[in-house]
Amino acid sequence: MPSRRILLVLLAGLPLAACNAHAPARVAAVDEDAAWYIGTMPDQPFDVPLVDRSRMDPKYRRQTVAYTGPEKPGTIVVDIDERHLYLVQDGGQAIRYGVGVGKLGFSWKGVASVGRKGVWPDWGPTSRMVSLNPDLPRSRRGGVDNPLGARALYLYQGGRDILFRIHGTNEPWSIGEQMSSGCVRMLNEDVVDLYARVPVGTTVLVKRHGRYRV
Incomplete structure (x- = not known):
């Protein structure tokens, strides 16, 4: 399972649901994005990020x-x-x-x-x-x-x-x-x-x- 650091790198390019032009907000949003993921599923040519389903209804x-x-x-x-x-x-x-x-x-x-x-x-x-x-x-x-x-x-x-x-x-x-x-x-x-x-x-x-x- 990837570490949180790896997941943050993986998710750094993801578009946000609500964007802010200021860098500190971007970093906070990326942290929140990463909290949704618990690992990856092997796939080609990219691995699939797996979601922490406990966060979902x-x-x-x-x-x-x-x-x-x-x-x-x-x-x-x-x-x-x-x-x-x-x-x-x-x-x-x-x-x-x-x-x-x-x-x-x-x-x-x-x-x-x-x-x-x-x-x-x-x-x-x-x-x-x-x-x-x-x-x-x-x-x-x-x-x-x-x-x-x-x-x-x-x-x-x-x-x-x-x-x-x-x-x-x-x-x-x-x-x-x-x-x-x-x-x-x-x-x-x-x-x-x-x-x-x-x-x-x-x-x-x-x-x-x-x-x-x-």
Whole structure:
């Protein structure tokens, strides 16, 4: 397990949920970031930082739960209001993951499919994101400081990328929150688990709580 010093170095480049231009605040924030991590999970080309799940609300920890929805096994169901993603299993069960979702007015709802998958993917802002924040970098290579995290599932409709993703995050405190630019974010270790379980072509339903018709 890496020491706290190593974790601080690893996390030094991570973007903060709230930034301050003064260096002392930056150091304090990095200390707080590091407190969320307890080690790493081997992966290529980067190891995955592992989150101290005791810091999370237990309902957002990955677990197998009973599932009574009409979707067939293998379907991904995202409940925006509950902040949960379900991977439907056989036998009336689902693997449930905690997620972060889009800010009010940013969340996408509908039915799509996984059009492609990415490992430690590169990131680039959408035109809407740039219009709201012209200072955003236009691209960022994959890595531990990348907003897409360790894995990404790219959502498509009719063979077209709709620019919404299910992806990892380097802001684990945002799981259970409504603060993204519209995508569904997961702990990196959780999105690695989900990525391994679902193929390209998987159906994805993103809905409001209790509403199967989006």
